Amino acid sequence: MADRLKGKNILITGASGGLGERIAYYSAAEGAEVILTARSEARLQTVREKIISDLGAACRTFVLDVSRTEEIESVFKAAGPIDILVNNAGFGIFEPALEASLEDMKSMFEVNVFGLIACTKMALPHMTAQNSGHIINIASQAGKISTPKSSLYAATKHAVLGFSNSLRMELAETGVNVTTVNPGPIRTDFFNAADKTGDYVKSIGKWMLDPDQVAQKIVSIMLTNKREINLPVWMSGVSKLYQLCPAVVEKIGRGAFYKK
Template sequence: MGRLTDKRIWITGASGGLGERLAYSCVAEGAHVFLSARREDRLQEVKNTITARGGRCDVIPFDVRHAEEAENVRRLIGHVDVLINNAGFGIFETAADSSLDDMKSMFEVNVFGLIACTKACLPVMLHAKSGHIINIASQAGKLATPKSSLYSATKHAVLGYSNALRLELAGTGVAVTTVNPGPIKTDFFTIADKEGSYVKSVGRWMLDADRVAERITSVILTDKREINLPGWMSLGTKLYQLFPSFTEKLAGRVLKKK
């Protein structure tokens, strides 16, 4: 028995990385998790680990780029108490070198898929007068850096959407939390940082995926507005928002670590 016993939690992007760790963390608190991602084989491996531990897990393969299918997935799940929009990816390239295909794919996954899953769950949550939508954004949504123009743009969009949604849902019983982590030790960087230069530069500061997952799990079904990790990076983004020109001059070299 745990704090989330019998709560039904849908996690997208759950075949690895933070999504997988979130699944384990939620199950440890008694939740029944529903896992979505493109890679069914990896989802099944995660499910096998969960069931071996006595947890409850269902797998529903789903590529969030196909936003029109989100409602069908939600119907397969039934009632959803918590939606964790975790699916996302990035590619670190200059604006000049970025392709239109990369732009389309990143917005389809990071923004349109997130919105589609949210819209699919909202009627159920509003009817129940309870629920929680957790959107995994990024510190990049608050502080853009070189070679992340497209990725930062998608995360800015996620924050804007989430902030407006939170205001719309005030008083309905449905909470909205955004999670803004810095770099996390996951396979995210196998795509984002193909040269490995960014990982070498910031590796010692990377967040542990299990600890991030536990932090997120601890605020499920609360009215927590934001989670910003790590704390020192959050202070940097606040400084940037107050004094953008000064921060760019002061931390210019650091911001160009990619």
């Protein structure tokens, strides 16, 4: 692992906390230079200082709102060539479609989908030119199992999976790998916005994934041709069953799905 990542430039969006921060930490521990982006400069600096003090690793930061294309272009030019891109920035709001605002819908697509695609397009020219690289897109089990009260969020993650799967085939002869990460609920600040009532976290709190374990799994497959990471295993099994028998899963699981 150390040899594979040593000296590689890894850019991570949404790296000021949660899963992105942990991916940065474990990547730096393996000898990579991590380039952290997020909207909060103060939080980025906190993560950077921890990485430098704990690991003595190279770490750069850039303030970036991935919903702003002009900022993406500027940051990627300043960052220079990227060997691994982790598209982690994203958010969700759990509301029925009838109640969700068009503004929230637009914001989720701008960050979760359009921002991810724009970052990918900025990173790809160098990767294809050197015939190696890795695009890692943080999607969700919501992109595989549609559930009530997350229709807009699920739509963005379905889009991420569709884009990633097509991109993987387009890049098959280039040496650039594309991996999607499809986790279930992770114990991070994501739910501060997604689950404003706190009911969902109360219902499934004991099943939530540890961000450190998810991050370590992601770092372990960097610069390999791993197609997908699906976590937890039991939820991955449900998503496979859903693909085969959607009506059955929707009928049996409706009560559980409404727990959010």
